[in-house]
Amino acid sequence: MNVDSKAFRRARVARDVRFDGRFFVGILSTKIYCRPSCPVPTVPDKNVRYFPTAAAATEAGFRPCMRCRPECSPGSPAWLGTPSTVSRALRLIGESGLEEGGVEGLAERLGVGSRHLRRLFIQHLGATPSTVAHTRRLQFAKRLIDETAM
Incomplete structure (x- = not known):
């Protein structure tokens, strides 16, 4: 695990909204990607992949979470x-x-x-x-x- 992955993991576990839009969390078991602050239960690290953009997650075959709406632009009503x-x-x-x-x-x-x-x-x-x-x-x-x- 590199330095970025450790920082991403801390942000994900803390559900830190300051990292929303800076990276996205892909859940390997469901093929769904989320924002770091998504309220879904925390999954084990072995089932997580990090993406720099929502487009990268989509390109890798992940679909957006229906709860946190990571595909929406920051500040939009759907994002808020x-x-x-x-x-x-x-x-x-x-x-x-x-x-x-x-x-x-x-x-x-x-x-x-x-x-x-x-x-x-x-x-x-x-x-x-x-x-x-x-x-x-x-x-x-x-x-x-x-x-x-x-």
Whole structure:
């Protein structure tokens, strides 16, 4: 094991996000490659191969992990994960509510399924997208009543 492999191993075992995009971890037993910070269980060193790029891993016959999405560019919503999806959804709800197709339309605009979007909202916010949109409308109505002469 050379010096780079030792550093890569330490980063992989520690799930250090600072190394995401700097190298990729190929799992020989499954032919899947991941980012160093992937939350999958740690595999034995004998089943690991390191790649400098995602393209190199793909060229070697590995497919990308569905959990950590290593094939996506750093900083993209897919790379940032579910908090990014929820924050984008909140921004869209703030701009237009759910008038354009309801939760299904919002999920389609985000590129996820409506059931998955509901689960993400409950996981991160404790409420469904419909409830969040309704609460925002109520808050806006209360603000109009308080701040305008009606």
